[in-house]
Amino acid sequence: xxxxxxxxxxxxxxxxxxxxxxxxxxxxxxxxxxxxxxxxxxxxxxxxxxxxxxxxxxxxxxxxxxxxxxxxxxxxxxxxxxxxxxxxxxxxxxxxxxxxxxxxxxxxxxxxxxxxxxxxxxxxxxxxxxxxxxxxxxxxxxxxxxxxxxxxxxxxxxxxxxxxxxxxxxxxxxxxxxxxxxxxxxxxxxxxxxxx
Amino acid sequence: xxxxxxxxxxxxxxxxxxxxxxxxxxxxxxxxxxxxxxxxxxxxxxxxxxxxxxxxxxxxxxxxxxxxxxxxxxxxxxxxxxxxxxxxxxxxxxxxxxxxxxxxxxxxxxxxxxxxxxxxxxxxxxxxxxxxxxxxxxxxxxxxxxxxxxxxxxxxxxxxxxxxxxxxxxxxxxxxxxxxxxxxxxxxxxxxxxxxxxxxxxxxxxxxxxxxxxxxxxxxxxxxxxxxxxxxxxxxxxxxxxxxxxxxxxxxxxxxxxxxxxxxxxxxxxxxxxxxxxxxxxxxxxxxxxxxxxxxxxxxxxxxxxxxxxxxxxxxxxxxxxxxxxxxxxxxxxxxxxxxxxxxxxxxxxxxxxxxxxxxxxxxxxxxxxxxxxxxxxxxxxxxxxxxxxxxxxxxxxxxxxxxxxxxxxxxxxxxxxxxxxxxxxxxxxxxxxxxxxxxxxxxxxxxxxxxxxxxxxxxxxxxxxxxxxxxxxxxxxxxxxxxxxxxxxxxxxxxxxxxxxxxxxxxxxxxxxxxxxxxxxxxxxxxxxxxxxxxxxxxxxx
Numbered sequence: 001x002x003x004x005x006x007x008x009x010x011x012x013x014x015x016x017x018x019x020x021x022x023x024x025x026x027x028x029x030x031x032x033x034x035x036x037x038x039x040x041x042x043x044x045x046x047x048x049x050x051x052x053x054x055x056x057x058x059x060x061x062x063x064x065x066x067x068x069x070x071x072x073x074x075x076x077x078x079x080x081x082x083x084x085x086x087x088x089x090x091x092x093x094x095x096x097x098x099x100x101x102x103x104x105x106x107x108x109x110x111x112x113x114x115x116x117x118x119x120x121x122x123x124x125x126x127x128x129x130x131x132x133x134x135x136x137x138x139x140x141x142x143x144x145x146x147x148x149x150x151x152x153x154x155x156x157x158x159x160x161x162x163x164x165x166x167x168x169x170x171x172x173x174x175x176x177x178x179x180x181x182x183x184x185x186x187x188x189x190x191x192x193x194x195x196x
Numbered sequence: 197x198x199x200x201x202x203x204x205x206x207x208x209x210x211x212x213x214x215x216x217x218x219x220x221x222x223x224x225x226x227x228x229x230x231x232x233x234x235x236x237x238x239x240x241x242x243x244x245x246x247x248x249x250x251x252x253x254x255x256x257x258x259x260x261x262x263x264x265x266x267x268x269x270x271x272x273x274x275x276x277x278x279x280x281x282x283x284x285x286x287x288x289x290x291x292x293x294x295x296x297x298x299x300x301x302x303x304x305x306x307x308x309x310x311x312x313x314x315x316x317x318x319x320x321x322x323x324x325x326x327x328x329x330x331x332x333x334x335x336x337x338x339x340x341x342x343x344x345x346x347x348x349x350x351x352x353x354x355x356x357x358x359x360x361x362x363x364x365x366x367x368x369x370x371x372x373x374x375x376x377x378x379x380x381x382x383x384x385x386x387x388x389x390x391x392x393x394x395x396x397x398x399x400x401x402x403x404x405x406x407x408x409x410x411x412x413x414x415x416x417x418x419x420x421x422x423x424x425x426x427x428x429x430x431x432x433x434x435x436x437x438x439x440x441x442x443x444x445x446x447x448x449x450x451x452x453x454x455x456x457x458x459x460x461x462x463x464x465x466x467x468x469x470x471x472x473x474x475x476x477x478x479x480x481x482x483x484x485x486x487x488x489x490x491x492x493x494x495x496x497x498x499x500x501x502x503x504x505x506x507x508x509x510x511x512x513x514x515x516x517x518x519x520x521x522x523x524x525x526x527x528x529x530x531x532x533x534x535x536x537x538x539x540x541x542x543x544x545x546x547x548x549x550x551x552x553x554x555x556x557x558x559x560x561x562x563x564x565x566x567x568x569x570x571x572x573x574x575x576x577x578x579x580x581x582x583x584x585x586x587x588x589x590x591x592x593x594x595x596x597x598x599x600x601x602x603x604x605x606x607x608x609x610x611x612x613x614x615x616x617x618x619x620x621x622x623x624x625x626x627x628x629x630x631x632x633x634x635x636x637x638x639x640x641x642x643x644x645x646x647x648x649x650x651x652x653x654x655x656x657x658x659x660x661x662x663x664x665x666x667x668x669x670x671x672x673x674x675x676x677x678x679x680x681x682x683x684x685x686x687x688x689x690x691x692x693x694x695x696x697x698x699x700x701x702x703x704x705x706x707x708x709x710x711x712x713x714x715x716x717x718x719x720x721x722x723x724x725x726x727x728x729x730x731x732x733x734x735x736x737x738x739x
Contacts, residue, residue, distance in 0.1 A: 009305040009382045016378040020416045027420020030450050031435060042513045078354075115439040123511065174439035178432045 050137060051130040051155075061095035062158045069156075072170035073102055079175040080108040081142070086149075094158040102135065102150050102171065106142035111187065113141045113179035121168040128157035129167060136171060139179050211718050220315070223307035225292045226615075226716060231314050232289025233608070239281030239321065240601075241680050246274035251639075251673035257660045267656035268342035269328060275345035276362070279462065280369045281321055283596065286604045287465040288313075288376045291404045294611060295380060297709040297716060298398045300389025300725045305382035313375035320368035327358035344654060346451060347422065349436040349444050353429040360430065363422045370415040377411035380404055389708075391727035395486065398707050398733050402489050403468030406496045410457045410464075413500075418454040421447060445510050452503035460499045462596060464492055466563075466603035467534055470556045472707070473610050474538050475733060477553035478545030479704040484537040485734045491530035498527045508579045517576045524574040528567065535564055550702070551625035555606030558633055559599060566594030569644065584654075587647025593640045605632075605683065612687070613701035617715030618694030620686055628682045631675065639672030706733035 069092060071085035086101040106112055116136040120126040135150035142148060156167070212218045222228055249270045253261050262270070292310065296303055304310045328340035341362040343352030353359055384397070384405045397405075424435040425447070434440025436447045467488075475482045482488065504512060504520035512520075538560050547553070569591040573579050582588060613619050642665035647653075651662045658666070697714040711731055712720045 005305075005386055008386045012382045012385065013306060013309075013378055016374075016381065016412055020374050020412055022416075023413055024416035024420050027417040027450055027453075028424070030417075030453065031424075031446060034446055034449055042516070117438045172438075174437075176439040178434075178440060 050132055050134070053132060056097070056130055056132055056155045059095040059155055059158055061093050063093050065094055065158075066091050066165070067094055067156055067160065068166045069098070069100070069154075070166065070168040071100055071102070072168060074170065074172040076172055076174045078177075079112065079114055079173055081106055081112070081114060081173055083171075083173050092156060094156045094160055097132070097153060097155050099151055099153050100169075102152065103147060104140065104142060104150065104173065105147040106144055109144050111141060111143045111180070111183055113139050113176045113183055114173045115139055115176045115179075116171045116173050119170045119172070121170065122164065125160060125164050125167050128160040129169070130155045130157060139176055140173075141179075141183060221311070223303070223311050224718065225296050225304045225307070225310065226718065228304075228310050228314050229289045229291075229293030230615075232285045232292060235314070235317060236282050236286035236289060236604075237680070237684070239277050239285070242325075243274050243278040243282055244677060244680060246270045246277065247673065248677055250274060251670040253656050254658070254666050255670040256667070257658055257663050259657055262656065264656045265342060266339065268344075268654070269340040271654050272341050272343065272345050273325070273328065276324060276341075276366075277321070278596075279345070279458075280366075280373075281317075283462050283600050283604070284373060285317060287404075287407075287462070287600075288373075288380075290400075290465065290469070290604070290607055290611075291376075291380050293615065294709060295383055295401055295404060296387070297614075297712065297720060298401050298707055299384060299387065299392050300708050300721045300727065301383055301387035302719065302721050304379050305387055306379050309375050310379050313372045313379065316368050316372040316375075320365045320372065323361050323368065324365035327356075327361050346455070347425060347447075348451075349425060349428065349447050350438075353425055360426065363426045366422050367419055370419045373411050373415050377408035377415075380408040381412075384408075389721065389724040389727055392708075395489070396727075396729075396732055396734065398468075399471035399482065399485070399488055399492075400465070400468035403464040403471075403492050406492050407461050407464045410461050410496055410499065414454040414457040414461075417450065418458075421450040421454065424450075445507070448507045448510060449503070452506040453500075455506060456503045457496075457499040459592075459595070460495055462600050463563075464496065466559065466600045467492060469603040469607040469610075470538060470559050472733065473552045473556040473606055474541050474560075476610075476702050476705045477548050477550060477556075478542045479547075480541055480545040481706075482537065482734055483540035483543075484533070487533055488537055491533040494530040495527060498523065498530070502527065505574055505579070508576050509583050521574055521576045525571060528571055531567055535560060535567075550609075550622060551620070551629055552606045552610035552702075554626065554629045555602050555609065558629070559602045559606065562594055562598030562602070562636075566591055566599055569594065582647060584652055585647035586643040586651045586653055589653050590640050590643035590647055593643070597640065598636055608687075610702075611709070612690065613697030614709055614712075614714050614716055616691060616694070617697050617713075618690045619697050619701070620690040620694055624682075624686045624689070628679065628686060631682065632679050635672045635675030635679070637672070639669055639676050642666075642668045642672075706731065708732070 068089055070089040071087065073084045075081050075083050082103075082105045084103060086103060090098065090100060092098045104114070116134075118131070118134070118136050120129045131152060131154045133151060133153040135152065140148065140150070152169070154169075211224075212221070219227060219231060222231065247270075249262060250267065253259070253267055292304065295301070325340070327337055330337045331339040338356035338358060341347075341352070341355055341358045343355055343359075346352075347362075384401060388397070424433070427433040428435055428437055428442070434442040436442045436444045438444060471482055471488060502520055502524045504516055505524045508517055508520070542557075549557075569587065573582055573588065573591060609620065609625060646662055646665050646669075649662065651658055651666075699713050700710040701714055702710075708721075708725060708727075708731060709716075711725065
């Protein structure tokens with residue numbers, strides 16, 4: 001026969017467990033919440049997607065001004081690739097469509113799928129750097145020993161603050177282990193079919 | 197009253213017979229409190245052993261004794277064991293013992309769950325430490341988790357299967373803490389003796405009430421974060437994996453949303469303990485009782501909105517940096533209120549300096565030093581220089597060792613006569629205190645200098661320029677290493693030969709716990725006590 005206090009204890013227990021469960025879910029909810037906060041509240045660009053050609057076409061080339069673009073290529077330690085820009089830096093006019101090339105070579109004995117993650121420094125210049133095409137938008141699968149020449153096309157917004165005259169575009173290549181595993185699986189199945 | 201009490205009264209008033217029945221099946225708040233405290237002491241010794249390895253390696257530049265990977269396991273385990281195995285269980289043990297005694301309750305509100313919250317812990321720490329034991333004893337496996345206690349991906353999940361062991365251990369610790377916290381809140385809200393109004397409760401009870409709410413709010417968030425690490429490592433998700441579209445910085449945001457309230461979980465009960473000890477040995481009521489309660493609540497609220505100060509250098513909009521800086525510095529206001537009130541309580545009191553008081557005063561002074569270095573770290577431009585240096589290590593050891601741990605030792609000396617009915621040897625206790633006081637400062641104070649000079653934390657080797665202060669720090673560590681043994685000996689000697697303690701073991705002690713005999717009987721307050729204001733320590737009462 002539960003007393004009044006025991007009933008109150010049990011009621012509190014249920015409520016507290018419910019709160020704990022909600023906080024557990026809140027931990028997961030923070031993943032989209034932070035994304036929303038970054039994009040809509042702090043106006044940070046975190047999506048690695050191409051800018052629309054319509055937006056870029058509206059830019060007028062500012063021939064009175066030069067901006068130096070530096071290129072950096074890094075490879076994460078879990079990826080046995082060689083990866084570097086062809087030129088360390090170029091000078092461009094804001095508003096002009098420019099192009100740079102990066103070279104990657106797979107040094108590992110097996111096919112690996114890599115993903116490149118871009119970053120623009122200084123961070124305050126990031127919103128003014130528009131990529132219309134980039135090897136970082138897609139997965140890059142390289143067979144053992146295979147090399148690839150990869151382009152990035154971009155336009156610097158003429159609205160770029162006047163105090164910024166140098167931008168650094170840096171890429172880090174990561175081993176996309178999940179995609180690599182899937183690809184190896186597919187190759188194994190395909191090999192099995194041809195041999196039988 | 198509760199079903200538990202009805203059960204106890206009906207059958208027996210004595211302790212259960214046999215080790216298994218008494219301890220493993222215990223539902224008695226005093227026995228479970230003892231279990232928590234003993235467990236915390238053992239874990240503190242294990243954690244001290246890990247720090248001994250760390251300081252031995254760091255005594256000289258170069259690699260002398262251990263390999264870097266093993267060193268990393270030591271730093272990671274030292275933190276996890278000390279935080280989740282020593283400090284938090286010690287506070288929960290104190291709450292188990294003292295909260296029912298202080299509010300006139302017969303036991304905790306949910307005694308069977310209380311048993312469970314404790315007995316999960318040995319399993320959690322077996323899981324956490326097993327990979328290390330397996331590696332050291334059998335030479336198999338890759339050793340324990342080595343990516344730092346903050347478990348930052350991608351490094352943390354690049355370890356071996358010890359990662360999974362540790363994640364499940366953290367889940368169990370979280371479950372244990374949440375159940376313990378629920379129990380404490382239910383006890384405080386539902387089982388207070390009639391007349392024990394909320395604003396007459398001792399401050400230790402108040403601080404634990406607020407701490408328990410923090411635990412319920414943030415431990416599940418940590419559980420969520422480590423679950424995401426687990427699925428990232430083993431099930432191909434990409435929450436924090438840049439290659440799959442995730443963001444490793446996201447983990448830091450989620451982790452510190454837990455982590456900052458966590459540091460207050462480890463210090464608020466200490467505030468409560470000190471607020472009990474200082475009035476007793478100042479022979480004056482606590483100055484500004486209500487201000488203390490509201491300051492504690494403000495600190496708890498602020499703890500939820502300052503997590504970004506742990507990650508100033510990982511990239512944040514300028515507005516974010518400024519916001520987190522100012523919000524963090526705001527915490528100094530309620531904390532300052534507390535320090536002011538402790539000092540004002542002592543002001544013109546007739547002070548006496550028994551061991552608990554010494555630990556409490558040392559807490560006030562040294563915790564304040566830790567608070568000041570915290571303010572320095574809160575300044576964004578300064579933090580860019582200090583982050584990840586030994587300055588940070590010095591800061592959090594001042595607040596956790598000379599803060600949280602000192603208060604726990606003070607609390608044990610203070611309530612020991614109530615628990616055991618025996619006094620300890622005051623002279624030896626003073627030797628224990630002064631020995632610790634000297635060596636803890638020899639150990640941690642030079643780390644401020646090392647950090648300001650640029651020595652990074654979590655490294656097994658360093659520039660020879662840092663050699664001298666590292667040697668001093670290691671000497672301090674060896675001195676500190678003796679203190680748990682001193683403490684254990686003093687307590688053991690008291691049990692065997694200590695003088696009998698009176699019910700009110702300290703002349704000027706107020707509070708319901710001093711109205712029951714020493715040692716406290718196995719069952720207390722089976723019928724709720726009549727509250728006389730002059731028995732109470734705090735609140736709207738007259739002395």
